[in-house]
Amino acid sequence: VSTQSTGSSGINAEYGGVVYSALPLSGHAKFVVQAQELAEGWSGSFKIGVILISPEVFKDGFQPPRYSPAMPHSWVWSSLSLHVGQDLKISYGSVNLEDLRKGDRLGMEITREGTLSFLVNDRSQGAAAANVYATDKLVYGFVDHYGQAITSTIAEAFVNPFSLQHLCKRKILTGLTNNMAKLEQYLPGPLIAFLADT
Numbered sequence: 001v002s003t004q005s006t007g008s009s010g011i012n013a014e015y016g017g018v019v020y021s022a023l024p025l026s027g028h029a030k031f032v033v034q035a036q037e038l039a040e041g042w043s044g045s046f047k048i049g050v051i052l053i054s055p056e057v058f059k060d061g062f063q064p065p066r067y068s069p070a071m072p073h074s075w076v077w078s079s080l081s082l083h084v085g086q087d088l089k090i091s092y093g094s095v096n097l098e099d100l101r102k103g104d105r106l107g108m109e110i111t112r113e114g115t116l117s118f119l120v121n122d123r124s125q126g127a128a129a130a131n132v133y134a135t136d137k138l139v140y141g142f143v144d145h146y147g148q149a150i151t152s153t154i155a156e157a158f159v160n161p162f163s164l165q166h167l168c169k170r171k172i173l174t175g176l177t178n179n180m181a182k183l184e185q186y187l188p189g190p191l192i193a194f195l196a197d198t
Contacts, residue, residue, distance in 0.1 A: 018142055018143070018144045018145070019033075019142060019143050019145075020140050020141070020142045021140050021141045021142070023159075024138035024139055024140060025050070025110060025139045025140065025141055025159060026133065026139070026159065027112050027159060027160045028109075028110070028111060028112050028159070028160040029108075029109070029110045029141070029158070029159045029160070030107065030108070030109045030110075030156060030157070030158055031107055031108055031109075031141050031143075031154075031156070031157050032105050032106065032107030032108075032119065032122075032154070032155045032156040032157070033046075033105070033106055033107065033143050033152040033153065033154055033155060034103065034104070034105050034106075034152060034153050034154075034155040035100050035101065035102055035103065035104045035105075035106065035149065035151075035152050036102060036150075036151040036152055036153055037102065037150040037151040038100070038101065038102060038148045038149060038150060039147075039148045039150050040148065041148075042147040042148040043098070043147055043148075044078075044079070044098065044146045044147025044148065044149075045079070045097045045098045045100060045146065045147050045148050045149045046097050046100065046106055046143060046144065046145065046146070046149045046152070047076055047077065047078040047097070047143070047144035047146055048076070048077050048097075048106055048107070048108055048118060048141075048142070048143050048144070049074055049075050049076030049077055049083075049108070049141070049142060050074065050075055050076075050108065050110070050116060050129075050132060050139055050140065050141050050142070051073060051074040051139075051140055051142065052073035052074070052132070052135060052137035052138065052139055052140075053073070053137055053138050053140060054136075054137050054138070072085050072086050073085060073137060075116055075128055075129045075132070077092055077093065077097065077118045077125075077128065078097065079096055079097050079098055080092065080093060080096050080097075082128055084129070092118075092125065092126070092128060093118065093120070093125035093126070094125060095120045095125065098147075098148070100120070100149075104120065104121055105119070105120070105121050105122060105155055106118075106119070106120055106143070106152075107119040107120075107122075107155075107156065108141055109124070110132060110133075110139075110141075112160075113130075113131075114130060114131045114132045114133040114134060115127050115129070115130050115131075115132075116128045116129040116130075116132050
């Protein structure tokens with residue numbers, strides 16, 4: 001990442017830098033980078049996505065790992081494929097990320113409802129995932145510079161986070177989801193109504 005924290009560049013010829021969001025994403029989030037320098041003669045290019053990480057792993061100074069297609073709990077767009085965790089690789093998007101050129105913009109956007117989409121030059125490539133906020137794991141976005149992707153700059157970044165009320169609802173619902181049928185008869189009516197009012 002540059003000294004102005006607005007750009008990143010590769011360290012060696014094949015493996016570039018990986019830029020993670022500094023804080024977990026929540027609510028409506030959008031992150032866009034603009035390609036600045038691309039090398040010829042390499043296969044592979046930018047990879048972009050989100051990973052889900054349990055909050056407990058940060059207690060011992062954990063740092064987010066370098067992305068790989070085998071990383072669990074992730075949605076990653078690479079070339080023409082969407083990697084979903086360790087088990088699924090599907091065709092995605094109308095643009096091959098290896099065809100990006102200097103000045104092209106690559107991004108991701110998550111709605112408040114948790115729908116993840118990827119963008120090329122501000123055009124959505126369609127929904128890649130739903131309910132990315134539905135677990136108690138922290139959601140981090142990242143852009144990986146690989147192969148021909150040498151440098152990029154941050155073109156747009158914002159997070160419109162959930163309200164404290166919404167976060168409380170999520171935490172309660174996460175804890176109750178597996179036991180709701182058993183517990184609902186014991187919960188007060190106003191609490192049930194509060195949880196249902198999303």
